[in-house]
Amino acid sequence: MKVTKSAAAQPPRTEASSPGKVKPPPKKTPRRLPRAERQERVLAKAAEYFSEHGLDAQTRAIADACGVSQRLLYSLFDSKAALIEEVYNREIAGLFKAMWFVTLKDRSVALEDRLNTFYRDYYETLLTRRWLRLFLFSSLAGLRMAPTYTNAIVTHALEIVVAEAAHDAGRAVPTDKAQVTEIGWLLHGAVSHLAIRRRIYANDSATPPEAVIAMNVRAFLASIPAILPEIESSK
Template identity: 80%
Template sequence: MKSTTRKVATPKRSPTRAAKSTRGASTMPGETAARPVTRRARTAPLDAREGAPGIDEPKGAANSVRGRQAAQSTRRRLPRTERQGLVLAKAAEYFAEHGLSAQTRAIAEACGVSQRLLYSLFPSKAALIEEVYNREIAGIFKAIWFVKLKDRSVPLEQRLIDFYRDYYESLLTRRWLRLFLFSSLAGLRMAPTYTDAIVTHALEIVVTEAAHDAGRDVPSKIDELTEIGWTLHGAISHLAIRRRIYSNDNSLPPEEVIALNVRAFLVAVPSLLPMPEAAG
């Protein structure tokens, strides 16, 4: 008797159900279907200045939230006057290298602060420049120089040499000269203000002491007096410009050049100043 194998018909799945069951599935037999990927919402980019190291932040502080918070706390604790001093120093350095015509945004960036913070420290660019003048131009002059120039217990030649050597080294620096020249090119009043307030007084003392030492009268006209003083003062100023701006190197040390100019001035004084009027 023949055995018969009965075929069991496999029920067909509807195309719709098959599509639903296999939609999105691309696994091989025996694999577990991967979880659907959930995209994280993109956060808005941080402001370029948020958390960026500033004039009073430690390096690397912006690399973490805690670092940013610590830096912000440090910034809040920094006294206003100290922060102003830091900004002024950086602003003066920037002005000396790039001139005084820069926009406040570039100045703030050079100082490592936001434009908003810059304006909170200085209400305007003009106010910032005025403070730079007070600190970096006029503020470097030493009032004690006036006193020492008048001290007749010291020979005049030595007084003048000491004064101009100190003036050359302490005040006529590269940065000071560049600020002074850039301010004039920008049409600002830094140079005239400094000359009227400080240099003219120094020239009066120099010529008055030279006249006394030579037994001569002081010129009655202030313009004549100051021009005589400029023959020495201008020579020292131009020496600094040649050495520190023009990079005109010379084997002769500046202190020796200063001494030469002082001696030449004192030799010329008797021929430049009037003789005392005869009494009666």
């Protein structure tokens, strides 16, 4: 049998040199997150989206921003209203520390120190850019976030502040609850507006916020004797 030149030039095939099919590695099935963890992730992204774009967005846009399908969004939250309510609980009311009520009443610490500590912490922890934008957007959308938060939490804090200021100055607390609240807002509103100026208006200043808070606290305490009535002496 005659062997052609081309055939002779080819090396003999061996089992090692034969091309073999390499099996691809098995695909890993993504771990399914627990429902609570998925809700937390969606809530965090939804809060960020709402704070930047407002609360009147369509659910499809919200789902896209959260990186989930619209169907999954509705499986985690019954409605857009339910999602917004959870955002309020987590991002608005949830950041307030109940311990603040306790420390404000601790008379073993000087009142000026208590107020400075509370409002510095309140400014840094709660009055963030995201919190303020959510709070303002909810009001513009006609939602009840701001009144609910104010009535449930802020009013109680203001009553404590005024009661402690009255005790410290030897003055009486007005019987009119609305008046007490307005007196408390003199200080609380000043700190809140400081946060709005710095974090919403981007009104930078060389004066550190804690120094501004300290000035507001001193001014508030100095005004108390002129604002609150004297304690009536019992005869």
